[in-house]
Amino acid sequence: MVAFTGAGVSVESGIPPFRGAGGLWNTTHPIFLEIEYFQKRPLQSWKKIKDIFYDKLSDASPNIAHEVLAKMEKRSFLEFIITQNIDHLHQKAGSKKVCELHGTYRQLVCTKCSSEYDMSFADLNFLPPTCFVCKGVLKPDMVFFNEPVSDFAKRHSFNEAKKADLLLVIGTNAEVLPAAEIPEIAKNSDAKIIEINIKPSPFTNTITDIFIEASAADAMKEIGEMLYL
Template identity: 30%
Template sequence: MSPMSADALADLLADARAGVAFTGAGISTESGIPDFRSPDGLWTREDPRDFSFRRYVASPALREQAWRRRHALWQDPPRPNLGHFALADLEAEGHLAGIVTQNVDGLHADAGSRTVVELHGSTRRVTCIGTAPRAGTPQGCGFTASHAWAFARLDAGEADPRCPSCGGIVKTTTVSFGQNLWPGVLEEASALVERADVVLVIGSSLSVEPAASLPRRAHRAGVPLAIVNAEPTPLDDLAEVRVRARAGGVLADVAAALPARREASA
């Protein structure tokens, strides 16, 4: 059997009892969410510096713009696609222990996945980062809420909603450029990967550190690696199974093929 097929991937996952899926932007493009790095990605239309933590803290105008844009975007919320649903199925059927994602869209949880580590935070949660946080580290009072809270403040006429407890700046929990990862998140992801019997990389170019080091470390520990991505990745040569395709169709095929394999091995 070709190591390049969805069949080979189904074989690998059929035996998995603690697989970990590592997902990137490529799994959400089919939900209409732009990929930052692809040729027609967000960077061609936005200034990356606008997304830096330092500028968010420094510029009320930029914060107002960010809230306006986000509010408009979520008027018509993105929905999970076949790839997200297939991963939720794989977890429900006991093949996956969880998902480590670079995405901030919350679509894995929407699809029904239960164990999801969001390495780069979420655009669906907001939190107080304090009045003058420095050096990429939020220094909030602990206030946190759904982004719906912020949208309600905008609807009530506040352009740059402030923390109701301490008056601090409010930001989504998305990790911006120049912002440190949230404490404990990398440890949580590492713990999942350390117990993994398969690591399945989906829709990630594996170009962002430290996130990309997780699959590399799993491979070094002898855990089989599978990669589903439309483009080549730096770890392709290490992968037992590679499928050069968009995620949705491949994962749906794999999830559909697994019940028959379970029956055959029962």
């Protein structure tokens, strides 16, 4: 079994999704996460990034959905997690085998020399943060708009999807590429698809075998109880 998770898995942790009801883009223009805007106006971009991500995510805690997935891995029910989330909550819950397809807020990378840093090394009271090696501007190591997913993350997630006997899709409509390809890749490799979403997605009536119309927290809590986790 492989789990493929999106924003819906972290809603119960107080992290709003980007799209849909209560979504971040309903109240905030996403231009600050466009790579071209960041390159031209790193200070303005960083002010928004700090407010929306770093001031909130560092205090966020895993919810029951993250915790059940971590227990499933520990009991060898679950082999791997592919997540579109940048919040690091799967790892906080104890999951070890996680591919962060869109990167993570916890790591920063220099836009000039490509040096990498844990976020704890940067003082975000002084923006934009700069590289200790070359003084270049540091960027969160997450995928911005108009920026490609890393080849390693794409290859790794696709390979795990191909090996899956069962893909557990949780809290995502996977509206962007290459994430949208992952359920199709698993299905084309004869995997069964179990989907947990609060409403039908583009997968529901096409490739999903079992659709559970519920929040990630509610569904995973019940699954955890059925598995005696």
